[in-house]
Amino acid sequence: MLKTAQQYVDSLRALKIRAYIDGERADGVVDHPLVAPHVNAVAKTYELAHVPEHREIMTATSHLTGETVHRYTHIFQGPDDLVKKIRMLRLLGQETGTCFQRCVGLDALNAVYAITFEIDRSEGSDYHQRFVRYLRDVQKRDLMLAGAMTDPKGHRARSPIEQTDPDQFVRVVERRPDGVVIRGAKLHNTGGINAHEVLVMPGTSLKPDEKDYAIACAVPADAEGVIFIFGRQSNDGRKFEGGCDIGNPRFGVVGGEAMVVFDDVFVPNERIFMAGETAFCGTLVNYFATWHRANYGGCKGGNADLLIGATAKMTRILGTDRNAVVRDKLVEMIHMNETTYASAVGASAMGYRLPCGSCMVDPMMANTVKQNITRNVYEIGRLSHDLAGxxxxxxxxxxxxxxxxxxxxxxxxxxxxxxxxxxxxxxxxRYIENVTSVTTMVEAMHGAGSPQAQRLAMMGLSAIDEKIRMLERVIDADDAVRDVC
Ligand SMILES: Cc1cc2nc3c(=O)[nH]c(=O)nc-3n(C[C@H](O)[C@H](O)[C@H](O)COP(=O)(O)OP(=O)(O)OC[C@H]3O[C@@H](n4cnc5c(N)ncnc54)[C@H](O)[C@@H]3O)c2cc1C
Structure with missing residues (x-):
């Protein structure tokens, strides 16, 4: 079933989540001035799936049931699906001017789908079928999932079991015949406070003696012991005032992030998709991050379209729009934006098949997209500030x-x-001020991993030795002489 925007909002109202906003317990989140714009942004993803001209990119055919499902609940079947995802993100970026929050859950679904297949193939477990049952339900109910990977992490140079506080990474604290109890927190949850479910994954590769931390599971947002604590954003107090100072009054800025605390939460067996398989955690993180890094060329592309539009309009208002240097700065903004969009489309078009049958983006290109985003979003913002005055x-x-x-x-x-x-x-x-605030910039910097995470991945994929061999083949003196002869 494809939910309508209204059905999404109504379904959130039915949840009894424990949420704290601005340090205070909130009874409902849907109408709260600080959360409502983010709910509107997600609602747009539901709304556009019903618009005939957007249906091709907003929906997909489920490989499980053959039914039409929202693309945000779909397992990528090939490069065509991946390219359509990027097109969907650009469209949604253009329609909202902000983060529409469902990408983390989508990539988490795909990552857990892929890794459960690989765990079962190696270990003889039955996680994959369990996950497929869960996925069918997600598709059927068109759920909004938050993806929860980033742990607090404590001391960055120490692994989970080396931390002074063992709860710095989400872990299993009790095993029961019918499930497990988890404790810990995930920080920076995009859309967490207005999601139906939280898909929990380990956030790092783990050693064999760190089995308690190798937990992937699905937790309903209103499960006992789950607490959402909403973050503050630049200028968020203005949302209480209304008026034009807000910047993007309907859709807000970035994803409305929350930290989610798991205060000894029971997870039944049917919702557990990994419990102790440490050897697979690195691959799971890598799968998730790689898909996720390509996304930024789509969503930030759509957002930048609006920022470029706002800046161009501002040059008309200032009377500078016919100046060649001003126009060239707009071209530079467009150039940077289209570069990352093209890389995201390219990474998707060059996708390859994983063992489970789904499709992974080209990893080098995907990491390049995100690395460029950590710079280009700042640079596009810098040029906008320059031109706006x-x-x-x-x-x-x-x-x-x-x-x-x-x-x-x-x-x-x-x-x-x-x-x-x-x-x-x-x-x-005010629009420019808000969409180039620190909240937006830091999302471009750290979302899907810090810049260094991409550089490490790129170094791993760089095949430097092969490049040296290529060079040697080209400049080999004997070959050159033979060619001349
Ligand atoms: C707006 C926003 C939305 C987000 N949404 C989500 C979400 O929905 N779900 C989710 O799971 N996560 C989410 N994230 C989290 C994001 O993935 C992380 O912020 C990112 O991975 C960086 O982690 P960190 O913030 O802990 O920074 P850190 O990892 O602490 O990085 C800070 C700096 O320290 C460096 N560093 C870290 N460790 C080491 C080390 N051992 N040695 C040397 N240098 C090191 C890094 O390279 C970086 O330069 C979101 C983040 C933001 C900003």
Whole structure:
């Protein structure tokens, strides 16, 4: 079944989640001013699946049932699916101007699908069939999943069992005949607070004596012992005010991240997809991260389309739009944006088949996409700030524009090209301010792994020796002489 946007919102209301927002217990999250924009962004993913012109990229045919499912619950069957995913992300980025939060869950579904197959093939376990049953349910109910991989991690130079506090990585603290009890936390959960389920995965490769930490499982968002603690974002207090100072009032900025605490949560056997198979954790993390890194060329591409649009409009408002240098800066923004989009499409088109039959993106290209994103999103933002001018940082708030005593001055002296209403300049300026805030930038930097994580992967994939051999084949003196002869 494809949920409608309204059905998604209604289904969230039915959940009895334990959530804390701004340090206080929240009874419901759907209508909370700090969460509502993020709910709207996810609702858009549901809405577009029902729009005929977008159906081809927003939906897919389930390889399990042959039925139409949301692409956000689909297992990638080939390069075509992967390319359509990137196209979907760009579309959603353009429609919301922010993070629409379902990608982590999608890539987590795919990673657990692939790894359970490989564990069973090696160990004779039955995780894969268990997971397939779970996946059928996810597809049938069109669930919104949060993917929970990043542990608090404590001291970065120490492994899970070397930590002073053993709970710095999610772990099994009790084994029962019918399931396990888990304890720990996952930080930075995108969409966690407005998801139906949390798909928990280990966040690092593990040693054989770290079996308790090798746990992958699905936990309903309102399971006993699950606590969501919502993060703060730049300018979030403005969401209580309404008006144009918010920036992106309907969809917010980034994914509305929460930390999720597992305060001794019982997980029944049918929801456990890995419990102790340490040898497979590195591959699981790698699968998830590789798919996830390619995504950024799609979603950030869509977001940047809006930022480029906002910046271009601002140049018209300032009267600079016909200047060749200004136009060239816009071209540079477009160039960087299309470069990462092209790499994401390329990584998808070059996908290869995994043992389970699903399709993995080209890993070198996917890591390159994300590495470029850690720079290009900042650079595109820098050029936007450059072209928009200093008022981004200094302009008075909406109330000043409305004040009967000073409003006339604020309006008069913020009017640039008189063809445009001053409030248009303010609204677009606030949009640029918010979508280039530290929240957005840090997501580009750290989402799907820090820049160094991509560089390590690229070094591992670099085949330097093979490149040296290629060189030697080309410049080999004997061959050259023979060719001439
Ligand atoms: C907006 C946002 C949304 C996110 N959403 C999700 C989500 O939905 N689900 C999820 O699971 N995760 C999510 N993440 C987490 C993201 O994957 C992590 O932030 C990322 O992997 C980096 O981990 P960290 O934040 O712990 O930083 P760290 O790993 O602490 O990195 C900080 C710096 O330390 C370096 N470093 C780390 N360890 C070492 C070491 N041993 N030696 C030398 N240098 C080291 C890193 O390279 C980096 O430069 C999200 C992050 C953000 C910012």
């Amino acid at each position: 200093g008022f981004l940082a200094t302009m008075p708030g909406q109330k000043a524009f409305e004040n009967p005593e000073i409003g006339q001055f604020v309006r008069k002296y913020h009017t640039a090209n008189p063809e445009f209403d001053v409030m248009e300049r303010v609204r677009i300026g």
